[in-house]
Amino acid sequence: MSTNDEHDIGFQVESRLMSHGVYVTDFETTDGYELTYESASAAETGVIQHREVGKVINVFLELHDDDWRGRPIHATVTDLDGRNLGRWHVTEDWLRALQTGDLTETAFSQKVIDTIEPVAR
Amino acid sequence: MVLINMTDLGGYHDHVARIDLGDEAVNYEGIDDEDASKYIGARGLGVKYVFDQGPDVDPLGPDNLLAFMNGPLTGTQVTMSGRIAICTKSPLTGTVTDSHHGGWSGARLKWAGFDGLLFEGQADDPVYAVVEDGEVELRDASHMWGWGVHDTMEEVESEMDGAFGKNLSAMAIGPAGENEVKYACIINEDDRASGRGGTGCVMGNKNLKAVVVKSGTKMQKPADEETFKTGHKQAMQLIQESDVTAPNEGGLSMYGTNVLMNVTEEMDGLPTKNARYTSTESMSDTEGDGERIIDAEQVSGENVRENILVDEPTCHSCPVACKKEVEVQTMHKGEEMNVRMESYEYESAWALGPNSGHTERDQVALMLDRCNDHGMDTIESGNMMAQAMELTEEGKLDGFGDGIDWGDTEAMVEMIDRIATRDTELADHMAEGQEHMAEEFGNPETDVLTVKNQAIAAYDPRAMKGMAIGYATSNRGACHLRGYTPAAELLGIPEKVDPYEPEGKGELCATFQNMHAISDSFDICKFNAFAEGIEEYVLQYNGMTGRDVGEEELMAAGERIYNLERYYNNLVGFDGDDDTLPSRFVEGSEHAIPGQGASDGQLAELDQLKDEYYDVRGWVDGVVPDEKLDELDIEIGPGTGISSGDSGAPATSDD
Numbered sequence: 001m002s003t004n005d006e007h008d009i010g011f012q013v014e015s016r017l018m019s020h021g022v023y024v025t026d027f028e029t030t031d032g033y034e035l036t037y038e039s040a041s042a043a044e045t046g047v048i049q050h051r052e053v054g055k056v057i058n059v060f061l062e063l064h065d066d067d068w069r070g071r072p073i074h075a076t077v078t079d080l081d082g083r084n085l086g087r088w089h090v091t092e093d094w095l096r097a098l099q100t101g102d103l104t105e106t107a108f109s110q111k112v113i114d115t116i117e118p119v120a121r
Numbered sequence: 122m123v124l125i126n127m128t129d130l131g132g133y134h135d136h137v138a139r140i141d142l143g144d145e146a147v148n149y150e151g152i153d154d155e156d157a158s159k160y161i162g163a164r165g166l167g168v169k170y171v172f173d174q175g176p177d178v179d180p181l182g183p184d185n186l187l188a189f190m191n192g193p194l195t196g197t198q199v200t201m202s203g204r205i206a207i208c209t210k211s212p213l214t215g216t217v218t219d220s221h222h223g224g225w226s227g228a229r230l231k232w233a234g235f236d237g238l239l240f241e242g243q244a245d246d247p248v249y250a251v252v253e254d255g256e257v258e259l260r261d262a263s264h265m266w267g268w269g270v271h272d273t274m275e276e277v278e279s280e281m282d283g284a285f286g287k288n289l290s291a292m293a294i295g296p297a298g299e300n301e302v303k304y305a306c307i308i309n310e311d312d313r314a315s316g317r318g319g320t321g322c323v324m325g326n327k328n329l330k331a332v333v334v335k336s337g338t339k340m341q342k343p344a345d346e347e348t349f350k351t352g353h354k355q356a357m358q359l360i361q362e363s364d365v366t367a368p369n370e371g372g373l374s375m376y377g378t379n380v381l382m383n384v385t386e387e388m389d390g391l392p393t394k395n396a397r398y399t400s401t402e403s404m405s406d407t408e409g410d411g412e413r414i415i416d417a418e419q420v421s422g423e424n425v426r427e428n429i430l431v432d433e434p435t436c437h438s439c440p441v442a443c444k445k446e447v448e449v450q451t452m453h454k455g456e457e458m459n460v461r462m463e464s465y466e467y468e469s470a471w472a473l474g475p476n477s478g479h480t481e482r483d484q485v486a487l488m489l490d491r492c493n494d495h496g497m498d499t500i501e502s503g504n505m506m507a508q509a510m511e512l513t514e515e516g517k518l519d520g521f522g523d524g525i526d527w528g529d530t531e532a533m534v535e536m537i538d539r540i541a542t543r544d545t546e547l548a549d550h551m552a553e554g555q556e557h558m559a560e561e562f563g564n565p566e567t568d569v570l571t572v573k574n575q576a577i578a579a580y581d582p583r584a585m586k587g588m589a590i591g592y593a594t595s596n597r598g599a600c601h602l603r604g605y606t607p608a609a610e611l612l613g614i615p616e617k618v619d620p621y622e623p624e625g626k627g628e629l630c631a632t633f634q635n636m637h638a639i640s641d642s643f644d645i646c647k648f649n650a651f652a653e654g655i656e657e658y659v660l661q662y663n664g665m666t667g668r669d670v671g672e673e674e675l676m677a678a679g680e681r682i683y684n685l686e687r688y689y690n691n692l693v694g695f696d697g698d699d700d701t702l703p704s705r706f707v708e709g710s711e712h713a714i715p716g717q718g719a720s721d722g723q724l725a726e727l728d729q730l731k732d733e734y735y736d737v738r739g740w741v742d743g744v745v746p747d748e749k750l751d752e753l754d755i756e757i758g759p760g761t762g763i764s765s766g767d768s769g770a771p772a773t774s775d776d
Contacts, residue, residue: 021358021440044361
């Protein structure tokens with residue numbers, strides 16, 4: 001991925017997630033990716049949907065080459081009015097292990113699901 | 122010298138390739154800004170390009186244009202926006218036609234830097250076009266001529282430095298297109314078809330085997346991001362709340378288009394056995410001697426999901442996933458066959474199943490796969506065989522051995538192969554369409570299920586009066602997708618209307634036709650309209666293009682596009698006499714066959730429906746008067762020479 005692509009990744013992530021009802025409102029690239037997104041499905045159900053978290057991670061995987069070493073991803077989820085619903089994250093190690101086959105997709109998914117911290121209401 | 126003002130609207134590349142296949146010349150041009158504004162893109166702009174070629178062109182001559190068009194919303198973040206419009210003069214109907222397919226072809230063409238590809242002329246030898254980074258190159262395709270679509274896709278992928286599903290898409294013809302079967306279609310790598318109107322026949326006539334597009338995902342930024350996102354969010358909320366489109370919950374998402382099979386069966390709106398009946402139950406009641414001899418449930422979306430579904434692939438930017446990929450083990454000529462294919466669509470399953478007198482689910486899958494590989498429209502193919510079955514029963518095909526019998530699935534599979542290759546004398550005749558068959562062997566008044574030589578789809582016009590006027594007035598021949606009134610008549614979208622009531626259906630149909638002309642020109646899937654409305658269309662269109670149109674202005678653009686098509690057809694020679702229905706559906710016809718069961722006694726009140734429709738349209742007996750062309754700012758061509766006050770005006774319903 002080139003430097004120009006890195007500048008563009010926020011737009012690319014945002015564009016690809018919109019069709020899933022995921023609207024990125026804040027995106028930062030540092031050592032990893034920090035994003036905040038509005039979720040149409042979470043807004044409807046009040047719960048962060050596991051399937052949707054998978055779609056977000058898949059977009060990052062698609063946007064990078066197959067040999068991507070991975071970067072941590074930290075996400076904050078809100079409803080469509082911006083109310084905080086919770087957070088989740090992925091570590092660089094898990095992504096690397098997924099790529100090398102040391103972690104199955106199921107085990108990877110479970111690790112990510114375990115990080116979901118819903119906001120108490 | 123006329124200076125053309127090229128478009129700088131968002132969502133466009135202002136880049137179209139014009140390819141003369143005769144001398145292998147590729148030229149590039151921009152898009153006139155006024156045309157882009159007036160005709161939106163995709164279908165609208167494609168029809169305009171076809172119009173510019175002149176209405177008198179021979180559909181199978183070098184002057185006919187074959188336009189592959191995307192629109193300003195194609196390949197964007199808008200939901201269900203992976204579509205492409207193929208526009209040309211149809212060799213089946215003689216009208217202008219547009220036929221769309223989903224998947225990723227349209228999106229990749231946009232990402233490759235193009236708003237459209239315009240093919241003219243005829244190549245001396247078979248070629249395929251490779252599209253990449255804003256350029257088009259023609260390559261030899263002689264080695265693929267005669268191949269099925271699936272082998273062609275495999276070969277194309279191996280010859281390109283790319284992969285389907287990653288950075289490659291292709292649109293190809295099979296033997297049906299090469300042999301100029303009048304209803305040959307164009308199929309992409311995901312079995313998505315530009316099915317209707319014989320676009321594949323035109324492509325075969327041009328010796329163009331495939332169009333291959335290579336590009337990664339390069340979505341354009343909306344000109345007005347805030348407006349765009351507002352519209353997108355509104356649309357997404359509606360899609361998620363809809364009983365039809367809600368991902369993993371709605372009927373369309375769960376069962377695909379085939380969710381309708383049981384619905385139409387139950388209300389006796391499913392033409393059965395060449396539309397002699399309005400449901401398989403009604404056929405059983407008459408012919409079953411107390412037994413249920415045929416049941417549409419066997420080929421329904423629910424049955425497919427329960428038994429043979431293996432995957433639910435999506436098109437670009439689609440949360441619904443209506444495509445249903447199936448796998449079956451079935452027998453053909455004593456051999457066990459494994460067939461994995463997408464997609465088991467309602468209209469296709471109907472044409473090759475109940476309307477042909479059987480409901481053998483796995484045999485239907487085999488037939489769909491054969492049609493796809495040959496590149497032949499499933500709806501037309503099924504209708505052709507149903508017609509041949511009826512003619513066989515009546516002894517009118519006695520000169521061709523046994524003809525083909527009702528529900529003989531083995532013979533149907535064979536016949537698909539034969540038609541595509543024009544292998545036998547009967548198949549050669551069947552490759553020409555229903556009107557030709559009736560003229561040769563039957564009675565054109567009674568033996569066709571067509572309008573303008575294109576066959577009806579899976580919605581019985583006796584039971585859905587909106588569909589009746591929709592078939593009759595569709596600009597591309599009988600078609601359920603020009604004005605999808607079953608949305609209101611069956612699904613209650615935007616509100617439920619009585620399907621049997623003729624009053625109001627002319628207006629309903631015209632409104633749907635205009636709405637679909639807009640979405641087909643964006644080019645986004647019509648299924649968006651199961652959830653969202655004109656307000657969401659306006660916001661997303663304005664957001665992407667940077668324009669500031671209102672709802673009325675956008676609806677006027679839809680009306681303009683529909684009238685442009687009609688005007689083209691009028692110049693070809695079509696008028697109100699051609700806006701008709703097969704006689705077995707029409708009230709007052711001596712050949713009428715009234716509906717049965719839940720639609721008992723129903724027939725289409727054609728005259729009443731047409732009177733209201735023409736009144737809403739402001740047409741004079743199916744012809745667009747010059748005043749209407751002026752009103753809609755349609756400035757091309759000589760005009761129809763018909764005035765709003767001319768005596769050819771349709772009689773009112775009081776007469």
